[in-house]
Amino acid sequence: MAGRKARGAGSGAGITSRDVAKALNISQSTVSRAFTPGASISPALRDRIFAAAEKVGYRPNLLARGLIAGKSNLIGVVLARQTNLLYPELLYELSGRLAERGYQVLLFPIGDAASVQDAINRIWSFRVDAVLATGVLDEAAVSAFEQHGLPLVMFNRVFDLPISSVSCDFAAGARDLATRLLKAGHRDIGLVGGPEGSFVGAEVERGVRAALAGWADARLSVAHVDYRYESAAEALKLLRREDGGLPGALLCVNDTVAAGCLDQLRGTLGRTVPGDVSVVTFGGFGPARWQSYRLTGMQQPMDQMTDAAIELLVGRIADSQSGVERRSFLPVFMEGDTAAI
Amino acid sequence: MAGRKARGAGSGAGITSRDVAKALNISQSTVSRAFTPGASISPALRDRIFAAAEKVGYRPNLLARGLIAGKSNLIGVVLARQTNLLYPELLYELSGRLAERGYQVLLFPIGDAASVQDAINRIWSFRVDAVLATGVLDEAAVSAFEQHGLPLVMFNRVFDLPISSVSCDFAAGARDLATRLLKAGHRDIGLVGGPEGSFVGAEVERGVRAALAGWADARLSVAHVDYRYESAAEALKLLRREDGGLPGALLCVNDTVAAGCLDQLRGTLGRTVPGDVSVVTFGGFGPARWQSYRLTGMQQPMDQMTDAAIELLVGRIADSQSGVERRSFLPVFMEGDTAAI
DNA sequence: ATCCGATTTGCATACGCATGCAACAAATTT
């Protein structure tokens, strides 16, 4: 147990193509060719090599392969915590489908703002082939990627820069939702938006205002809070009028905060939903569709968006000349039990 | 635009230490030393190198570094879909804390059983330093890792093999929960377990039976369904007695299915909870704590478990001789609105 | 000035694999 060699504690940690070659009395390059699709090698020998490799537990070292090819087969995914409950699903789907294409997802979680630069450094260092990022990167970070020729696709965030993106059209969705509320007779609408400066929040507000433009007697109040369930109480406080009343319709930017509003209204505030107040949201997150919530609102077409993201990522890797592309997807209306519309 | 060189479309994709060296008229090894903590280099020169590197956008290539060191700084995380809603949180926390220690999380999603072998192959190929896996790996897969000396830590699954693991003590938790139910007067308990063969399901059942052992007049019915919300209906059908009655207490293995039961009971079946039926669960997932659910049950100490997982992973990487360690954590009781206990 | 020790730098090589080129064997043609 004492005098072990450093390399790999167990038996077959550091098995190389040379080991396989030696076992078969052939050259290392031949072994390499056996594992290179399309390379020149006789089927019989390849089978023998595969068998020998299997026996000694050899697997090609993708790090070394990547070093030569200048391609790591790694795709970096940058994500922040506590933004959207749908993102875990995105992550799962994305990584699964990318795996089918030979890519592996490398995670770059962002804690606070300070860790952004750190994450970017690590992304560089790992030589990922492309990056998918949710809204946590700012313009400076984002343009750095593109300047250095690293394919970047933003998810649910569009910049005024030549950056590819895949996003849900929150403005159109919000306009649609607001219009439905207006047509149903609502004239007093409260918007529970994301934190000040949030892209999605701004888009939603833009859409709502567009819808309200044609209705002179309609009024809009806006509350900016973060995306937590607990923030709903604060939002409702902000939306309360001088006379103590609340808007008859709440448009929430997010499932979590919508659920919070719903619970506040029905619980603490003793309102009925959708009787007294209507609540609509952007979501589609599973639990928000459970019987006790059944939130009415707009659903992001995550499936299509995931596909689009993959297409853009892989496309840019294959052809670095392929240009910037912004794909926008209309959300679909989702019936529920929380709005009289 | 036409005659671009292959290597990296943009400007600084493939910048090497040699480029930095050339710019400063020094040797490549010196640049390397500047980026190697503890290496012999004068502070003045190091500063100049850092400045030059910054200017040309150089970052050390971790793939190459890993090739030499026999260490990739990658930690593979194997996870299946649709198991536990808490796992996204685990993933986020884990990747964040590992990043602080210089490790990056590489994702290996498992779709169907067939993809397990495929995932294992890729794990090998990427030369990850260690692997954390949720319960999707079987004994064969698991022992393959250890035989080849790749540190593996299982999350919430214990094998009768020398494999390290971090897990919540579901048996003890279930025993505690069941005892609470019994002491509150419940004698007819229904267990909504995971799919047949599930580790967690078996553990929970074991715990419940241990609790019931001392109560001769208590009876237990068990329903095995998968972890989906929709499965609750099926579970309740399975638990229905010949006379049409239902158990007075439901012990669910998972937040999702517990929420499903709750909604079925209150909705379709017209029961009150916790009046007619008590529902308890294993969980702690955010939305299951929202006002409309407030599920009573046991919460896994994810924070401690995450820390333990990191400790075991990093420990095994640093010292490959460190032995197998199984860390078990007691879940903590979580008050709620769904059980009369 | 001279020498010694300490510090800093360069040179050469290796990590594991892929690939161009040359060598070779086998299959086909003339």
Next chain:
DNA sequence: AAATTTGTTGCATGCGTATGCAAATCGGAT
């Protein structure tokens, strides 16, 4: 049977970095 083609294999090299060893530089003490 010789010439040509086609198909396989080995040799040598490079990807970007780290590191042992030797060379070089520097500071100070003699």
